[in-house]
Amino acid sequence: MENKFKIIIEEKMKGARLDVVLSLTLEELSRNHVQKLIEAGQVMLNHKVCKVKKMLLKAGDEIEISIPKPEEIEITPENIPLEIVYEDQDLLIVNKPKGMVVHPAAGNQTGTLVNAVMFYCGDSLSSINGVIRPGIVHRLDKETSGLLMIAKNDMAHNSLARQLAEHSITRSYRAIVYNNFNQDEGTIDRPVGRDPKNRLKQAVTELNARRAVTHYKVIERFGDFTYIEVRLETGRTHQIRVHMAYTKHPLLGDKVYGPQKKVMGTETQILHAKKLGFVHPRTGEYMEFDSELPEEFTRVLNKLKEGK
Numbered sequence: 603m604e605n606k607f608k609i610i611i612e613e614k615m616k617g618a619r620l621d622v623v624l625s626l627t628l629e630e631l632s633r634n635h636v637q638k639l640i641e642a643g644q645v646m647l648n649h650k651v652c653k654v655k656k657m658l659l660k661a662g663d664e665i666e667i668s669i670p671k672p673e674e675i676e677i678t679p680e681n682i683p684l685e686i687v688y689e690d691q692d693l694l695i696v697n698k699p700k701g702m703v704v705h706p707a708a709g710n711q712t713g714t715l716v717n718a719v720m721f722y723c724g725d726s727l728s729s730i731n732g733v734i735r736p737g738i739v740h741r742l743d744k745e746t747s748g749l750l751m752i753a754k755n756d757m758a759h760n761s762l763a764r765q766l767a768e769h770s771i772t773r774s775y776r777a778i779v780y781n782n783f784n785q786d787e788g789t790i791d792r793p794v795g796r797d798p799k800n801r802l803k804q805a806v807t808e809l810n811a812r813r814a815v816t817h818y819k820v821i822e823r824f825g826d827f828t829y830i831e832v833r834l835e836t837g838r839t840h841q842i843r844v845h846m847a848y849t850k851h852p853l854l855g856d857k858v859y860g861p862q863k864k865v866m867g868t869e870t871q872i873l874h875a876k877k878l879g880f881v882h883p884r885t886g887e888y889m890e891f892d893s894e895l896p897e898e899f900t901r902v903l904n905k906l907k908e909g910k
Contacts, residue, residue: 748875
């Protein structure tokens, strides 16, 4: 059994390599795995098998990719350094670095946050999300850095998941986006689901979508770019990236939902999960954690301030 997806290359993606486009769109697959799929004849370009990884794409090109059903994954604990912000008997708060995938998937079974957490916690992780996502209550995109909570037992997992469902957890992000805003703050309340034109992306759509609410506030304006705080009320896949692109403010560096060009040395979105707050599952006390902006984010921010 295979999963099949279709992508139509948009104007902004023309000139990009086939393997680059697929690895950016299929975030949970490594570039190496994408290249192997191309070599195996699993990718069609304009209805013909294409095995050229570096094929340059044109606007309107149609890509079809068949992803074989993954074999059963056996997760191996790995001694990968973790930045632990807080820990007790019920939960763990970690600061995930940019570039780290949260949980294993086909073609990307090692080097993930789950591999690292399994080594660190041993058997002390909730089992609710199964063997591939032990302890994982929520996730961040591979190229998004910041705070994540890990449940060490099912009691903690159920409590945190319930708070997520009730939208009572504080999730505050920082981002740099294109263009200026007409107002200092606002709310985007638009449903997000699979993009009908590209099944590998998300989009604002009414088809098989779920309500998505994003609140934003301008921190500093830089003419062509704006530094903002974003607070999630809901947590849909790629929600911030999709909502910002929908309002003509794609994230700087986001080549999936924004311009393809490389700006200020960035390859991927400038987005950081800065604050995380919730009611502790056992004590009932509200806890809130903050994290520093990563080096890349600070570097870009300083460049913008220098050019102001």
